[in-house]
Amino acid sequence: MEGKHLSEGIRVAVLGATGAVGKELIQLLEERAFPISHLKLLASARSAGETVSFRGESLTVEQVSAEAFRDVDLVLASAGGSASKAWAQTIVESGAVLVDNSSAFRMAENVPLVVPEINPQAAAQHQGILANPNCTTILMGLAVFPLHQYRPIQRLLVATYQSASGAGAKAMEEVKAQARAILNDETPPTEAFPYPLAFNVFPHNSPLNEQGYCQEEMKMVKETRKIFASPELRISATCVRVPVLRAHSEAINLEFAEPFPVGKAKEILSQSPGLTLQEDWENNYFPMPNETTGKDDVFVGRIRQDISHPCGLELWLSGDQIRKGAALNAVQIAELLVKDNLLTPTTQSSAVSV
Numbered sequence: 001m002e003g004k005h006l007s008e009g010i011r012v013a014v015l016g017a018t019g020a021v022g023k024e025l026i027q028l029l030e031e032r033a034f035p036i037s038h039l040k041l042l043a044s045a046r047s048a049g050e051t052v053s054f055r056g057e058s059l060t061v062e063q064v065s066a067e068a069f070r071d072v073d074l075v076l077a078s079a080g081g082s083a084s085k086a087w088a089q090t091i092v093e094s095g096a097v098l099v100d101n102s103s104a105f106r107m108a109e110n111v112p113l114v115v116p117e118i119n120p121q122a123a124a125q126h127q128g129i130l131a132n133p134n135c136t137t138i139l140m141g142l143a144v145f146p147l148h149q150y151r152p153i154q155r156l157l158v159a160t161y162q163s164a165s166g167a168g169a170k171a172m173e174e175v176k177a178q179a180r181a182i183l184n185d186e187t188p189p190t191e192a193f194p195y196p197l198a199f200n201v202f203p204h205n206s207p208l209n210e211q212g213y214c215q216e217e218m219k220m221v222k223e224t225r226k227i228f229a230s231p232e233l234r235i236s237a238t239c240v241r242v243p244v245l246r247a248h249s250e251a252i253n254l255e256f257a258e259p260f261p262v263g264k265a266k267e268i269l270s271q272s273p274g275l276t277l278q279e280d281w282e283n284n285y286f287p288m289p290n291e292t293t294g295k296d297d298v299f300v301g302r303i304r305q306d307i308s309h310p311c312g313l314e315l316w317l318s319g320d321q322i323r324k325g326a327a328l329n330a331v332q333i334a335e336l337l338v339k340d341n342l343l344t345p346t347t348q349s350s351a352v353s354v
Contacts, residue, residue, distance in 0.1 A: 009037025010338065013072045013096070015087065016079030017041035017061050018050055020169040021101060024327035025076050030055055032331060035338065042068050043079070069094040073343055076330050077101060092128035097343055099130050099333050101326055106131040106223055113226050116332045117274045118145045122227075123336050130333055135325030136160050136216070136239065137223040140250055142298045142324070143317045146272040147254065147265055148228060154311075155234040155255040158220065162204065163244040163289060166321055167192050172245050179243075197243050204239035214239060247289035248325065249318040256311045265303050265313055274324065275300055287318035295320055296328055 012029070016022040022043070029036060041052055041061045048063035062068055064087065069075065075091050077084050078101040088105070091098045105111040112122040113131045118141055123130060133141070140158055147153065164175040171192035178188035178198035188196040194205050206215035213221075217237040225231050242249075254260070270277040278287050279301040287299035298319035306312025319325060337343045 009035045010334075010343065011038045011040075011071060011073045012036050012334075013040040013042055013069060013075045015042045015064060015075055015077040015083065016101075017052060018043045018047040019078060020165060020172075020322055021078040021326045023052070024322050025078060025330060026052055026054055028323070028327050028331045032335070034331065034334065038071075040068060040072060044083075066090050069096055072096045074099070074334055074337070076334065078326065078330070088129060097126065097128055097130070097337060099132060099330050099337075101132040101330055103134065103219065104131075105129055106133060106219075107226065113223060114333050114336070115141050115145075115227055115329060116336050117142060117272070119227055119229070120336055123333065123342055124340065126342065130337075132326065132330045132333065133223045133227060134216070134219040135166060135321035136162065136237075136248060136250065137220050137227070138325050138329055139248060139298050139317060139319040139321065140220065140252060141224060141227055142272070142274050142319075143250075143269065143300045143315060144252060144254060145228060146268050146275075147260065147313070148230075150264070150268055151256050151258070151260055152230075153233065153254050154257055156224070156236075157253040158235070158237045159251045160204075160216075160220075160237065160239045161242045161244070161249040161251075161289075162216075162239060163242065163246050163248055163321070164192075164197055165246040166241075166248065171197075175243060175245060193241070197241055199243060201240055201242050204241060206239075213237075244289045245293075246320065246322065247293045247318055248321045249287070249289055249316070252315050252317070253306060254313045254315070255306075255309060256313070259311050260313050262303055262305055262313070265315075269300055269303070274298060277301060279303070286316055289318050292318045293320050294323070296323055298324055 042064040045063045050061045051058045075098045081102040081104040084100045084102045084104040164171045174192045178196045181188040204216040216239040220237040221235045276297040276299045278299045286301040292299050300317040302316040
């Protein structure tokens with residue numbers, strides 16, 4: 001992989017090309033004019049043969065195989081943790097760099113967990129694999145890290161309002177089917193979720209630990225500490241599924257060592273990359289998922305003093321977790337690798353034990 005070759009464009013493979021995030025990855029690569037010389041679309045045998053449009057051409061999805069990663073510089077993976085674990089070593093040994101959207105490698109010591117607006121410097125430490133954080137972690141991190149830089153956060157409490165699309169395209173269709181069934185006095189289907197989500201809410205259905213926290217909540221805790229390089233940061237999360245098709249929302253409470261002026265917080269967030277400050281107090285108008293769907297920025301608002309604590313701040317956000325919470329962040333990592341000339345072959349058999 002010589003400099004001359006890279007100057008002619010990057011050979012990219014998208015693993016999981018037919019899923020909700022995979023489709024968004026392909027769209028963003030085109031929208032953002034990523035310097036691609038060749039794009040290879042990979043998926044399971046079930047999806048092989050499907051066609052996807054890219055830059056005016058119809059590309060055929062191939063079945064993933066070891067051979068498929070030959071002559072590839074960069075792999076953007078969004079096919080789930082088991083697929084990432086199965087193919088990571090093959091990808092790295094082929095000389096490609098893997099940007100993985102699953103949870104498979106996020107907490108591995110030698111795998112950078114990157115949000116380009118927060119810790120771009122971490123990308124330089126990669127050994128062939130970089131991890132994309134969980135969607136809720138990315139959205140929250142964008143909103144609170146600029147404040148943390150100005151005045152370190154002592155404690156962070158968050159409650160999430162997570163849409164169906166966080167569980168994939170099939171989950172979105174299931175919610176629509178559930179709504180139709182309920183309105184017709186029929187039994188709603190429950191395949192993607194354990195309970196009906198239409199006209200309902202329930203705590204996130206990922207496995208619970210001994211302390212009563214679910215896997216999704218602990219992702220937010222552990223990943224945020226790693227991204228912020230603040231291993232002792234006190235964080236508690238409550239994650240909830242809500243009957244929204246796309247875009248997650250979060251209510252966040254921040255505690256500082258001393259009072260944080262609301263005006264200063266608004267000033268900082270209004271100038272932070274990847275964020276849009278949206279507040280209309282007169283009309284009680286703040287970020288909403290139906291308006292942030294399809295948007296790149298995370299929308300933040302309703303920033304106010306916590307009336308229960310003199311050093312507390314409250315804020316609300318909404319963001320498209322398929323875009324910034326997944327696909328966009330992965331493409332931004334890829335752009336960072338190109339900009340900083342970090343798409344280099346690795347001589348190691350694998351960056352992590354897989």
